[in-house]
Amino acid sequence: MFSQERNFTDWQLTGFGDAPAFLFETVGSTHKLMKSMAAAGEIAPGTLFVADSQSDGHGRHERTWDSPAGKNLYFNILIPLDGIPASNFAQITQVAALTFAETFNNVRECAKESQACPANRDCAESENANSPKITVKWPNDILYGKSKFCGILAEIVFVKREVPASAGMTMQQDAPRPALSMGVGINVNSDPADYAHLNRAVTTLKEIFGHTINREKLLQALVGNLERAIGQFRAFGISPWISAWRKMDQFIGTRGTIVVNNHCTDQNRDSGEGAIKKTGSIIDMNNDGSLLFECDDGTVETVISADLEI
Numbered sequence: 001m002f003s004q005e006r007n008f009t010d011w012q013l014t015g016f017g018d019a020p021a022f023l024f025e026t027v028g029s030t031h032k033l034m035k036s037m038a039a040a041g042e043i044a045p046g047t048l049f050v051a052d053s054q055s056d057g058h059g060r061h062e063r064t065w066d067s068p069a070g071k072n073l074y075f076n077i078l079i080p081l082d083g084i085p086a087s088n089f090a091q092i093t094q095v096a097a098l099t100f101a102e103t104f105n106n107v108r109e110c111a112k113e114s115q116a117c118p119a120n121r122d123c124a125e126s127e128n129a130n131s132p133k134i135t136v137k138w139p140n141d142i143l144y145g146k147s148k149f150c151g152i153l154a155e156i157v158f159v160k161r162e163v164p165a166s167a168g169m170t171m172q173q174d175a176p177r178p179a180l181s182m183g184v185g186i187n188v189n190s191d192p193a194d195y196a197h198l199n200r201a202v203t204t205l206k207e208i209f210g211h212t213i214n215r216e217k218l219l220q221a222l223v224g225n226l227e228r229a230i231g232q233f234r235a236f237g238i239s240p241w242i243s244a245w246r247k248m249d250q251f252i253g254t255r256g257t258i259v260v261n262n263h264c265t266d267q268n269r270d271s272g273e274g275a276i277k278k279t280g281s282i283i284d285m286n287n288d289g290s291l292l293f294e295c296d297d298g299t300v301e302t303v304i305s306a307d308l309e310i
Contacts, residue, residue: 005214008052016227019046027051030076031183041160045080045179071190079180083234091238091289093154097140099229104134111209135250147203153183257309
């Protein structure tokens with residue numbers, strides 16, 4: 001995991017179920033490109049897009065995601081949704097966040113024991129219990145302490161597909177099927193100073209681990225672990241992840257602010273223009289993945305979709 005990585009164009013990767021992986025030395029946005037190509041029927045569910053740099057990377061509500069070249073991971077996976085009820089689609093990003101956080105924590109533990117430990121190994125606990133941990137924050141952020149280094153953006157897309165026609169007939173169009181285009185940005189080998197202009201707490205895996213990380217190997221582990229997790233989610237739903245999330249989430253029981261703003265941008269993020277904000281206490285994560293939140297006026301709300309500020 002901490003070996004010297006080879007040239008980006010030589011990376012060996014696959015998507016889910018051995019679907020192809022496409023490498024882009026530079027691209028505007030893997031998320032926008034995947035959405036466009038999926039809708040046109042040019043790629044199939046399971047496909048992986050990876051960029052070495054992005055010129056138009058973005059997160060939730062079109063917030064800028066800085067994407068310097070040759071340092072970090074920027075990728076999209078087109079997740080098949082067959083066998084998953086539509087009511088559960090939103091929970092997939094929570095499963096992904098927890099899966100990635102567990103992978104990062106395993107890599108961190110292994111870094112103390114070996115320079116060549118696989119990311120999916122269950123390593124022995126070796127650090128002080130009071131030292132910072134990589135944790136999750138509802139709905140799908142991954143942080144070290146209160147500093148974010150991994151963001152997840154997901155959108156349902158409808159994949160155009162053709163089916164073989166009967167003998168003597170031409171190819172026919174079948175109804176587009178839904179898939180989840182999940183975009184992930186991870187600050188891997190960059191430095192916190194690279195993000196000073198953002199005026200918010202940001203860290204990187206290199207800063208956390210104290211080592212430069214082989215991005216290819218890390219991505220192989222993340223995609224493999226996520227594919228297994230999605231298989232379990234398809235079979236068992238969100239339930240197996242709720243207790244694990246509660247153990248990892250350091251913010252349950254603390255104060256926070258729920259922000260609902262469907263038109264949030266970098267420009268109005270701090271001003272709150274157009275946003276609905278409610279301050280209060282984070283009670284728990286419900287069994288369906290929603291947030292149980294007590295507002296300062298005493299009302300208790302079940303929050304399905306919003307940003308959570310700590």
